[in-house]
Amino acid sequence: MDLDLDVVRPIGGEVRIEDEDEFAEHSVLYGYPESVVRTARQTCEWLMDAGRRDGDGTEPFASAYRYWLARIG
Template sequence: MTTERASVLVEVRKYDGRLSGRWTAARLGEDEHGVWLGTPQGAPTTSDSGDWAARFAHVVLVPRDAWWMASFCAAPGPEVYCDVCTVPRWSEHGTVLRLVDLDLDVVRPHGGDVHVEDEDEFAEHRVRHGYPDSVVTHARQTCAWLTGAVRRDDGAEPFTSAYRPWLALIA
């Protein structure tokens, strides 16, 4: 676990280009799972549907070349919240992270069981925005894999405990 503290602009868009969320996070460091970003409670977020402040501190794991990004939140937020998305892309100098949210979310509340959110939104947007078959296939395969990996009793990292030292840096 190597630590840093550079700022990263995170920009999440929907498939039609709408801004789903934009905020500044601290680049905490990286490990074998990917790059870890930290966002304190109250951090401002901007989107096309309005602005808000982060309700709780969280760290984001940006894995290498994967169709997902995971947030690990301080209570009372969800323990694990995985966005199924296009492969996140870094700007040349690593100061901007961009990805397209594909609607499906795999969530594990603190003390609860894993579940998938927004399957109806995925089905609707697939038609409305014309998701290519390859995007649909990657999204569904990723969602199925995450659903198994995020289960509390599976012990799969980074979803079991690898996030805890990173979250402790900002919570």
């Protein structure tokens, strides 16, 4: 399931959330339950916080990504 919220941190850039407007629009259009909206926003905040720590050992940014990179490399 894709709820439109994307947490990104470009190389050398700041972590940010993209597509919040799309998420808000779809929340109304598709009638996302409040629990889904709340959980999605909480998860984005967790990911943003983890992304700001710059790979300090917090998963999924410490090592879990290596498995997925190896699959495409």
